[in-house]
Amino acid sequence: EQQTMRVYLRVRPFSREELSDNEDQDCVVIENSQTVTLNAPKGSATMKSSEKGIGMSLHKFSFSQIFGPDTTQFELFEDAVKSQMSDFLEGKTALIFSYGVTNAGKTFTIQTPKDPGILPRVLDDTFHHIGGHQYEGMDLKPYLRNAAQYLDLDQVKQERSAKAAIFGSFKELWVAFFEIYNECVYDLLQPSLCSKSKKRAVLRVCDDGAGNTYVKLRWINIQNLGEACKLLQFGNKNRSAAATKMNQSSSRHSIFTMKLLKIDGGTVKRISFSLCDLAGSERCNKTKTFGERLKEAGNINNSLLILGKCITALRNNQTEKMKSYIPFRESKLTKLFQAVFLGKGRASMIVNINQCASTYDETLHVMKFSAVANQLQVVQVMPAKPLESLAPCLVGRDGKPLSTGMVDNEALESYLSEEELLDEEDEADMFVLPQNELVNMIESLRTKLLAERRRNLVQEMEIRKEMGDAMIQQLMESEELRRQIEELKESHQEKLENTFEMYKDAIKEHAYQSAMNNLEDDYVPLDEFITEQEKVE
Numbered sequence: 001e002q003q004t005m006r007v008y009l010r011v012r013p014f015s016r017e018e019l020s021d022n023e024d025q026d027c028v029v030i031e032n033s034q035t036v037t038l039n040a041p042k043g044s045a046t047m048k049s050s051e052k053g054i055g056m057s058l059h060k061f062s063f064s065q066i067f068g069p070d071t072t073q074f075e076l077f078e079d080a081v082k083s084q085m086s087d088f089l090e091g092k093t094a095l096i097f098s099y100g101v102t103n104a105g106k107t108f109t110i111q112t113p114k115d116p117g118i119l120p121r122v123l124d125d126t127f128h129h130i131g132g133h134q135y136e137g138m139d140l141k142p143y144l145r146n147a148a149q150y151l152d153l154d155q156v157k158q159e160r161s162a163k164a165a166i167f168g169s170f171k172e173l174w175v176a177f178f179e180i181y182n183e184c185v186y187d188l189l190q191p192s193l194c195s196k197s198k199k200r201a202v203l204r205v206c207d208d209g210a211g212n213t214y215v216k217l218r219w220i221n222i223q224n225l226g227e228a229c230k231l232l233q234f235g236n237k238n239r240s241a242a243a244t245k246m247n248q249s250s251s252r253h254s255i256f257t258m259k260l261l262k263i264d265g266g267t268v269k270r271i272s273f274s275l276c277d278l279a280g281s282e283r284c285n286k287t288k289t290f291g292e293r294l295k296e297a298g299n300i301n302n303s304l305l306i307l308g309k310c311i312t313a314l315r316n317n318q319t320e321k322m323k324s325y326i327p328f329r330e331s332k333l334t335k336l337f338q339a340v341f342l343g344k345g346r347a348s349m350i351v352n353i354n355q356c357a358s359t360y361d362e363t364l365h366v367m368k369f370s371a372v373a374n375q376l377q378v379v380q381v382m383p384a385k386p387l388e389s390l391a392p393c394l395v396g397r398d399g400k401p402l403s404t405g406m407v408d409n410e411a412l413e414s415y416l417s418e419e420e421l422l423d424e425e426d427e428a429d430m431f432v433l434p435q436n437e438l439v440n441m442i443e444s445l446r447t448k449l450l451a452e453r454r455r456n457l458v459q460e461m462e463i464r465k466e467m468g469d470a471m472i473q474q475l476m477e478s479e480e481l482r483r484q485i486e487e488l489k490e491s492h493q494e495k496l497e498n499t500f501e502m503y504k505d506a507i508k509e510h511a512y513q514s515a516m517n518n519l520e521d522d523y524v525p526l527d528e529f530i531t532e533q534e535k536v537e
């Protein structure tokens with residue numbers, strides 16, 4: 001299965017201040033719903049280069065769809081997110097991230113609750129989908145006339161099955177909100193963050209050994225849109241926004257992830273939707289950052305740079321025969337979203353730009369980056385695992401699977417100090433692998449081992465048989481050879497004896513003839529003759 005990553009462009013309107021600062025110089029011209037032209041304004045680095053004959057002052061870009069300054073939040077959601085939303089509700093992992101320079105409208109597009117952005121709308125649709133099928137704990141039951149009885153896990157399971165038989169499956173929504181700042185992951189839903197004295201815990205990015213990366217986040221169960229908005233507010237307060245000269249708002253990647261659990265009797269299906277509000281892609285010289293802030297700006301750019309490198313490598317790998325290395329592991333951001341880029345879900349990017357002349361060069365940079373992403377085809381390279389097998393919510397506090405589908409929030413939380421993180425940052429954390437996935441893995445390994453042993457045995461038997469046949473053949477051949485030699489020997493012996501007899505007779509004959517010829521002259525007495533004959537013999 002091959003699908004193209006969709007890349008949308010949203011151009012935000014000018015603010016009153018920008019118009020009075022003469023920022024409107026027709027830098028961004030939307031040609032049609034898919035093509036936009038960027039004209040370099042006077043004084044921009046791009047214009048200066050083109051005047052020197054290096055590069056052009058005019059650039060054309062195409063996108064899956066372009067949303068102009070008049071586009072409402074509703075229209076954007078309907079055209080850019082709705083289909084992904086339906087896929088999510090049907091069970092497909094979704095990832096949307098907004099990309100652009102600071103002050104381009106990323107946060108407005110994703111988060112704004114007042115004129116709801118994508119996130120509140122996604123949540124609203126999700127709750128609509130959940131409808132009356134909200135899952136509830138069910139561990140208290142009316143008992144006798146006035147009392148209430150606590151149910152144990154087996155009883156809860158029975159109650160749930162009884163209810164599921166009537167209503168079908170139940171759903172519940174869990175959310176997590178975290179940020180990546182200076183290449184460290186921080187949970188934005190950690191209450192202790194409110195106390196300023198306490199150092200924020202850095203979360204470890206773990207690998208389950210099967211190529212899935214995850215962070216041990218605080219997952220919060222929410223029942224309605226109001227709760228979701230409160231959480232968003234709470235998390236946003238926790239974002240340590242660094243005030244840059246360009247914009248007083250955030251300067252780090254913030255990721256809001258929803259997990260929809262579909263509970264059907266004893267099975268739980270998990271689907272996730274992540275919305276990533278990427279940090280501004282501004283450069284250090286422009287933002288005039290110093291010290292900590294400089295480090296911050298450097299890291300932001302680094303992770304965006306790696307994101308760009310990954311997308312470029314993925315794109316090149318689509319056409320080149322020699323596959324190049326994709327540096328997913330070089331930044332936390334790409335490490336976390338690696339699976340989606342490799343086809344485990346559907347990703348899209350919303351590129352936000354403003355039309356200001358003063359940020360033209362940065363905007364052009366963003367557009368060039370998105371032009372690469374726009375041609376990226378997400379290829380299904382890994383066999384899609386059934387989502388049921390990825391259900392960490394079935395793991396209890398003791399690490400054992402809970403067949404009841406009860407969610408143990410504490411089992412999902414584990415934080416490391418910054419020091420610990422630095423010690424063993426990339427260590428795979430096998431303990432938190434979902435138990436049923438481990439069992440499945442062991443089972444499949446056992447089957448593979450058995451098959452391998454069987455194959456080896458058959459091979460060994462074949463080799464033994466072949467060797468035996470070869471030995472018998474050799475034995476037979478040497479026996480035949482021995483027999484032939486024996487025969488040859490016998491025949492030689494016989495020939496030798498015959499020849500000897502022949503010579504003996506010939507000598508006798510010769511002696512007789514000679515004797516007859518010289519009978520007179522050579523007469524010898526009989527005794528002498530016999531003696532002579534015996535000598536010859």
Ligand SMILES: Nc1ncnc2c1ncn2[C@@H]1O[C@H](COP(=O)(O)OP(=O)(O)OP(=O)(O)O)[C@@H](O)[C@H]1O
Binds near residue numbers: 013069100249280
């Ligand atoms: N489509 C829009 N319509 C009206 N106002 C907008 C639109 N997009 C953005 N804005 C306004 O532009 C300003 C900057 O937007 P926003 O804070 O979303 O930028 P950003 O890209 O998220 O910046 P940063 O990277 O620094 O967080 C805000 O005042 C926001 O209200």
